[in-house]
Amino acid sequence: MKKVKQENPNGGNMLNELYVFMVDLPIRFRETTCAECNWSLPTFYRKMRGVDKPSEHDKNKIIPALSNAEKEGILRKACLVLEDLKVCLAKYK
Numbered sequence: 001m002k003k004v005k006q007e008n009p010n011g012g013n014m015l016n017e018l019y020v021f022m023v024d025l026p027i028r029f030r031e032t033t034c035a036e037c038n039w040s041l042p043t044f045y046r047k048m049r050g051v052d053k054p055s056e057h058d059k060n061k062i063i064p065a066l067s068n069a070e071k072e073g074i075l076r077k078a079c080l081v082l083e084d085l086k087v088c089l090a091k092y093k
Helices: 014-039 043-049 069-089
Strands: none
Touching: 014 043, 014 069
């Protein structure tokens, strides 16, 4: 279920606009990351719980929880979401 962004019809309450925007940030990050990495929601949460672990065959080798491509995609989407926040905040500076 996609959350509908609440718009303030009066357009003048900075606190309300920032609060609604910030509440929506984790949802926006999750949705864009899932789209970037081609993950479902269960995959997103499973990947979020994952940790790097030692290989069963070679104790000196580490099996990463996320691939390098996944890490790059996640960082790219996090930066885009933060840029959106900066644009929202710039309206009030």
